[in-house]
Structures are given as C-alpha cells and as structure tokens.
Amino acid sequence: MEFFERFAIPHPDPMIYASMVAIVLVSIAIVAGLTYFKKWGYLWDEWLTTTDHKRIGIMYLISALIMLFRGGADAVMMRVQLSSPEMEFLNAQHYNEVFTTHGVVMIFFMAMPFVIGLMNYIVPLQIGARDVAFPRLNALSFWLFFAGAMLFNISFVIGGSPDAGWTNYFPLASNEFSQSVGVNYYMWALQISGIGTLMTGINFIVTIFRMRAPGMKLMKMPLFTWSALITNVIIVFAFPVLTVALLMGTFDRQFGTSFFATGNGGMDMYWANLFWVWGHPEVYILILPAFGIYSEIISTFSERNLYGYKSMVASMVLISLLSFFVWVHHFFTMGQGALTNSIFSITTMAIAIPTGIKIFNWLLTMWKGKIRFTVPMLYSVAFIPLFTVGGVTGVMLAMASADYQYHNTMFLVAHFHNTIIPGVVYAMLAGLTYWWPKMFGFILNERIGKWAFWFNVVGFVLAFFPMYITGLDGQARRMYTYSESTGFGPLNMLSFAGAGLMAIAFILIAYNIFYSIKNSPRNVGDDPWNARSLEWATHNPVPEYNFAITPEVNSSQALWDHKKKSHTLFKGKIDKIHMPNNSGIPIIMAGILFVFGFSFVFSIWPAVIIAAIAFFSCMLYSSFENDHGRYISAEEVKETEEKFGGAKK
Amino acid sequence: MKELFPLKQVNGFVFSLLLTVVALSVYFMDMSFSLGMTILLVTAFIQAIVQFVLFMHAGETDDKRTIYTTLYYSALIALVTIFGSLLAMVWDM
Numbered sequence: 001m002e003f004f005e006r007f008a009i010p011h012p013d014p015m016i017y018a019s020m021v022a023i024v025l026v027s028i029a030i031v032a033g034l035t036y037f038k039k040w041g042y043l044w045d046e047w048l049t050t051t052d053h054k055r056i057g058i059m060y061l062i063s064a065l066i067m068l069f070r071g072g073a074d075a076v077m078m079r080v081q082l083s084s085p086e087m088e089f090l091n092a093q094h095y096n097e098v099f100t101t102h103g104v105v106m107i108f109f110m111a112m113p114f115v116i117g118l119m120n121y122i123v124p125l126q127i128g129a130r131d132v133a134f135p136r137l138n139a140l141s142f143w144l145f146f147a148g149a150m151l152f153n154i155s156f157v158i159g160g161s162p163d164a165g166w167t168n169y170f171p172l173a174s175n176e177f178s179q180s181v182g183v184n185y186y187m188w189a190l191q192i193s194g195i196g197t198l199m200t201g202i203n204f205i206v207t208i209f210r211m212r213a214p215g216m217k218l219m220k221m222p223l224f225t226w227s228a229l230i231t232n233v234i235i236v237f238a239f240p241v242l243t244v245a246l247l248m249g250t251f252d253r254q255f256g257t258s259f260f261a262t263g264n265g266g267m268d269m270y271w272a273n274l275f276w277v278w279g280h281p282e283v284y285i286l287i288l289p290a291f292g293i294y295s296e297i298i299s300t301f302s303e304r305n306l307y308g309y310k311s312m313v314a315s316m317v318l319i320s321l322l323s324f325f326v327w328v329h330h331f332f333t334m335g336q337g338a339l340t341n342s343i344f345s346i347t348t349m350a351i352a353i354p355t356g357i358k359i360f361n362w363l364l365t366m367w368k369g370k371i372r373f374t375v376p377m378l379y380s381v382a383f384i385p386l387f388t389v390g391g392v393t394g395v396m397l398a399m400a401s402a403d404y405q406y407h408n409t410m411f412l413v414a415h416f417h418n419t420i421i422p423g424v425v426y427a428m429l430a431g432l433t434y435w436w437p438k439m440f441g442f443i444l445n446e447r448i449g450k451w452a453f454w455f456n457v458v459g460f461v462l463a464f465f466p467m468y469i470t471g472l473d474g475q476a477r478r479m480y481t482y483s484e485s486t487g488f489g490p491l492n493m494l495s496f497a498g499a500g501l502m503a504i505a506f507i508l509i510a511y512n513i514f515y516s517i518k519n520s521p522r523n524v525g526d527d528p529w530n531a532r533s534l535e536w537a538t539h540n541p542v543p544e545y546n547f548a549i550t551p552e553v554n555s556s557q558a559l560w561d562h563k564k565k566s567h568t569l570f571k572g573k574i575d576k577i578h579m580p581n582n583s584g585i586p587i588i589m590a591g592i593l594f595v596f597g598f599s600f601v602f603s604i605w606p607a608v609i610i611a612a613i614a615f616f617s618c619m620l621y622s623s624f625e626n627d628h629g630r631y632i633s634a635e636e637v638k639e640t641e642e643k644f645g646g647a648k649k
Numbered sequence: 650m651k652e653l654f655p656l657k658q659v660n661g662f663v664f665s666l667l668l669t670v671v672a673l674s675v676y677f678m679d680m681s682f683s684l685g686m687t688i689l690l691v692t693a694f695i696q697a698i699v700q701f702v703l704f705m706h707a708g709e710t711d712d713k714r715t716i717y718t719t720l721y722y723s724a725l726i727a728l729v730t731i732f733g734s735l736l737a738m739v740w741d742m
Binding site for chain 1: 715723726729730733734736737738741742
C-alpha cells in the first residue's frame, strides 16, 4: 500500500471528500448514460476524432463554459471566506489552494479556450476557407489543452492542489516551501496545454496568411480575423518562454537543479522574470481577440462600418509589439533600480495610447448609428466605460513609485479583474451570444439574456469597485482573513453580495441555453443580426465544407457589399470539395500525454518512460500514415445545398 | 553544368564548418572567459544567418519580405527580452 500513499491529499477537508464522491458519481453517470443510449460510436466518430474546425471550436467552448463554472465556484468560495472578519469557512491552506486554482483555471482553461474556440469557429468562415491549414494539428491542439485541463482539475482530489498562486513564484514554489505534488501538477498541466496553444498559434497564422478568399487582401480582412492573426503571432513569440520556464521549474523540483534556487548560483527572481516575459503578452493574447469581437458587434448593431479601420489595425499591431516591452511592471518592487523601473513605466503607459485610439474608434462607430440594443451590443456598450476605468487604474499602477503603494493589494486585484471581466469575459459572452445562431441555428432568448447582463454588470461593479478602496486602505491580496479592527468588513461584505449577483448571472446564462434549446424559434434565417462579414454569407447551420463555392470579396464587409451594393459573392459552379479525414491519433496522443504528465507529477518513472515511447510511436505512425483526405462529390454538395435551402449567390 | 553546381551552398557548407572550428577552438585554446564568450556569440549569430540564407533558402521565394520581416521581428523580441532581463536582474540590481 505504500505506493498508493503518495496519492493521498495532504490537507484533507470534508468539502474535498464530497467533491471526490461527486466526481466519481458524475463519471459513472456519464459512462452509464453513453452506454445506455448507445452514444459511444456517435461520440467517437462525430466529435472525439473530428478534424472539423467548427466542431473543435464547439468543444473548446463547452470546455471553457465548464471551466468558467469551476473557476466561478472558487471565486464565490473566496468571497464567502472574506465576507466578514475572522471567517472560518476556509482555512489558510485551503484558501491558498482555492485562489491558485481560480487564477490558473480562469486564465488557462477558461479564457484561453474561449478565445481559441471562437477563433476556431469563426476565423475560417470569415476568410472564406474550408478549414484551418492543418486540421489534424488543430484537433491535437484541442486535445492537448483538454488533457492539461483535466490533469490540473484532478489535482485537488489526487495528491493535492498547487498552492503557490497562479504566478507560482519561487522560492515559494520550490520543494522546500511547497512539499506536496501540487506545483508539479501546475508545471505539467500548463506545459501540456501550453504546447497545444503554441501549435494553435502556428496553425492560425498559416491559415490566415495562406487561405484567404480571393480578393481578401490583408487590409480587407474583418477585424476579428485581424485580431486573431495578431494574437497568434503573440502566442508564437510568448509561449516558448513559458515552455522553457516550466521545464526549468520542473527540473528544479524533480531533478534537483538550482535555476530558481536562492543559492547555488540560482536566482529565485528569475522565475518571476520569465513568467512575466510570457505573462504580459498573454494579457494581450486574451484582450486582442476581445477587441476584435467588440469591433464586429459594435459595427453590426450600429449599422455602420467600423470607424477608423486602419487605425484599429495599426493600434493592434502596436499593442502586440509593446506587449513584449513592459513585463517588468509586474514586479516594480522587487529591488531593481530607478532606471529600469522608469523605462518599463514609460513603455507601460505608452500602451494606453493605442488602446485609447480603439476606444474612440468604437465610440465614433456608434456615433449617429442606428443602435440596436441586443444582448451582445449591451455587453459591448457596458465594456467601454468599465474597461476605461480598468485602463485608467492600469496607468496608475504603471507609475513605478506609486506602485509601491498599490503592489500586492486588493487595488491590483480590482484593476486586473476590471480589465479582464469587462474586457475578456463580456467579450466572450457577447461573442458567444452573437455567433450562437451561426453555430446552432437559433438565437438565445433575449429577455433572459438581458436579465443576465444586468445581474452581471451590477454584480461586477459591486464586487470589484469596493476592492479599490480596501486595497488603498491596505488590504493585502491573498490574505485569507483579517481582523475586525481593520474596518475592511463592510466593503468585503458588499463584494460578496456582488459576487452573488454575478453567480446568479452565470446561472441565468446556463438556464438561457437550456431554455432556448427548448423554446427558441428555429427559422431565424442565415443572417439574423443583419451582419456585415463573410461568416454570415453561408447557410445556417454551416455545412461541413463551409462554402459550396469559394467566395470572392473586395472589402472587409463582403456580406454588406452583397446586400447593399449587389456584389456577387459566389461566382463559378459547384465542384467536388477536398476535405480532411477524421483521425483518432490526436485524442490518443493527448491521452498518452495525460498519463505521461500524471506519472511525471508523482515521479513514477517506468510509466513516464512507457508513455514517452508510446507518444513517439504515435508520431512515427503519423509520419508514415498515408492520408490524402477525401472528396465530397459535386452531386453531394448540390444535394446538401438544396437541403439547406438552395445555393447561395 | 556550371549552373547546376550549387557553388553557393558548397561555399556556405565550407564556411559553416569553418565557423564550427573557430567556435570549437574556444574549448581547446586557453583564453579568458569574456573572449571565449564573445567568439561563441559572434560565430553563433553568423552561423544562424548562414543556415537561414543558404540552407533554409530564406531569400529565394516570393515570401522573401515576410520571412525577413519575421526574422527581424524575432531578433528584436529576443534582444529586448535578453537585455531587459539583464537590466532588471543583473545590471540595475
């Protein structure tokens, strides 16, 4: 039994045991359900082995929503713990585990897959392509992300959660101060899903450069595609740094090296440095696609073309470049001199300029527009003032000398939630609602959606604005409790109330999906929002080949030209279409890497070696596999087009 | 026959071998640490350029501009990262 002792959790708690039971029961229910309804074959053929960018996109979105609820539950637990002084809901250790999990899950396993999922579904459609450049690699990207996410999510029931914060600073994360395997889980979960993300980056750069419809010059791409291109360039430049840092961290913890040790020639601060060399560009990996989504939505629902298209593109390019020049602002207080801090202070403030340009462009797009306040538009309109507050507090934090006051307080926590929630989360909710009819053929109920929106916005303001005040008053971040004499109690109770409203908002969103599946009318047509770009020019729902005939475009709003300027999108005749085959290799490889990661976490070397051999065997097999894809015959395409209501002009 | 013979590549191959020998000399010859590092850095960068231009055919297709832009951009990001880290972690500590 000695072997199994390592899997025990170091800090047991009734809630964790309850979760174990819940996980086992849900797993049994899923397996039993799939077997009873005989859905295993369907699941394997249509989803698990698919190389269709649309289905992969939907799988990303489902994972992101599930992780949103996991991370959200952690957030509510934290707010409960802090709601009043000397609370005893969570102990210090459990609180550490909860905020670490909340951060990692929300950034890596909620925001990233949400962004990549929407890119997967929408970008090929927006540029008039049939799929991404490397469909099988795309499937592998998804399954690696999924394997990483699952590895991270089992940590709290097998072996113990990581507890050194999502930033995982050394020396706290070293063996000396974090003895459980938690941090090993952090290293391997992020490593596996990070490699998946890196491959997504390469895949989408090639797709956008190589597979655009005829006539779509770079400066005629829709803005979401532009944001996706720039985001993926940042991914390709930033993620290798994370890969290396994680590997060095793994070596330190499991093989006794001293990269981040305090002695032996190592340097603990170097982890923080490498982490933020990746981490700051990561912030823009999340926010730029959000900007792209808002640009699409604001232009559509103002019925105007986007104001300042060129300046929008230029500002995104500038932001992506500057994002690599600012990382030291995350640790102004670490002891470097005034020269360094001044340099990074100035570069940080410089980012506010292109971002400001974008804010004004959105405002001017709405100026004199015929605004329709649908749910996606409401989120976009709320985003502008709320995000501006987040940006302004960001400039406050960028002042190095003032940062000594704000650093590691709730002020910082308020700031970055103020940018991430209205910036990223609202964009994802808006994008999901906006493109929902494209994916599933019906509109999410607007009335419930608006209720959810108001709960979300009011809840957000109540939850996070008080933190600015308590932060300035000195409430430190990541403190699991405080005494009554600090006076933080009432404002924290307000935050808790806000968190409760946000929880209601997300329950309403989940209910809305359920409600709309049952009740929403299905005859919404192919273009329910009167939109402008190419993804709405095909049928609804989208046939697997996307476009029967490759569209020809001559502006960034091809569909609008088609509707208003009688531009013909689809010239030529229907021909046979080349499509990629499904493949089981990606999910098998990800499964093997999951075993590899899990065994590595617990240093079970024989299993690690076997998994590594199996992984390389899969690569070898793929290299020699003869797979030229398949053709959908012209007759079959015509038949499908008829079924969807006739060929498109 | 003359246009079939890849003179450029053969010269490049000889040149890259030469660079390797120079880099290797750092190990075999007795020199100061800083001189050794300088030689290694210089030969490494030249070696990388030779590989990109001659053996990965960086400048031979229509993508020439894209490829060189990417290379310059990568070099810029790498240099900013390295010198920024040195500044924050070593020089200005």
